[in-house]
Amino acid sequence: MDVKYINPFINATINVLETMAFTKAEAGKPYLKKDQVAQGDVTGVIGLIGGVSGTISVSFTEKSILSIVSNMFGEEMKELNEEIKDAVGEITNMISGQARQELEGMGISLKAAIPSVIVGKNHSINHITKHPIIAIPFNTANGGFTIEVCFEK
């Protein structure tokens, strides 16, 4: 997979969480992920199509997402419920939208599908293609999360 696809998703993730949830996220070192087991407890996945196709996922630990959504709503969230699932879907949407804007500037135009959200310990994440998956761990003051980017080229 071409590494040029990765940075727009890192930038978009940082921007979305900072703007909507006043949460500073710091990206760690990207690594090649060999299995499909989610790093977090709730994961949003979205398919992208266009010149190339791929999927991205955003997998939050319970601690990190409760803090993020509490900030988004200005109200304390205490459990992984439907409201959290909905919020993860919309965060995934926004990351995809922002990243696609940056990719457009690089001449890559992509359209996004409607995101899906999976909840549970050690669930699996199915990327649409069988290509290498690049995972990027992030840290916030309230726990971590991981994004995965998988493109066919």
Added chain:
Amino acid sequence: MDLSMKILVVDDFATMRRIVKNVLRQIGFTNIVEADDGSTALGVLKKDKIDLIISDWNMPKVNGLELLKAVRGDESTKNLPFIMVTAEAQKDSVVQAVQAGVSNYVVKPFTAEALKEKLEKVFSK
């Protein structure tokens, strides 16, 4: 801006409706109704007198652009202020919305301040 105006917030994600409503309430609006996609919104428009629509773009069934076109195509709503709040920041999307007669355009993610500014612009025209 008349704080008693009736505002219709349209988004398929409850999260975004909640965030938009929070911002509207902070500004001082109290008369807010919701719809979870364009077809639900058209139903609301038939029975309620709405003064402003704030709508998402990507939604199942009737999307935000189709909703905008339907609103502009109907004599009773053709001048209704319509703000699109969307993750679609790509140029051709903005152009399409402008051509369809959008009043203003807010790209997600957005700050409360940014949404407030766009609202003020729409009503100062």
